[in-house]
């Protein structure tokens with residue numbers, strides 16, 4: 667092999683080696699981007715370490731807050747929770763119809779322990795999007811306030827929001 671040819675072969679080999687190093691780096695970067703995007707999406711779904719937070723919380727320090735649903739309002743219409751505190755939220759219906767306590771983004775901002783009925787049992791789930799309460803009944807939501815923010819609360823029964831069944835939940 668002539669000197670010049672050898673140098674050329676060497677040059678191409680070097681380029682190939684560089685590509686071999688760069689391509690996996692590009693692929694890894696793209697995968698990391700895809701994963702971080704994906705992770706962010708799932709994070710927005712609900713508090714993923716809810717179970718750990720529920721287990722670690724001191725439930726003897728639980729505070730009770732009551733929201734009453736009437737024809738056609740939430741009382742109080744504005745509720746504030748403090749980050750890290752375990753709560754029992756009593757959602758009671760003193761109206762004449764079935765009402766919805768719909769607060770999707772709030773439910774995504776808390777670590778849910780359970781939803782309990784005083785007479786019928788309890789549901790353990792990572793999160794809820796809406797809770798329906800029948801007239802004269804109440805349900806207790808046990809949770810820890812996690813992500814600070816202001817979250818809308820509405821009753822999704824048709825026409826009720828327009829009649830005033832809306833509110834706001836804040837975590838600070």
Ligand SMILES: [Cu+2]
Nearest residue numbers: 765821826831
């Ligand atoms: Cu309503």
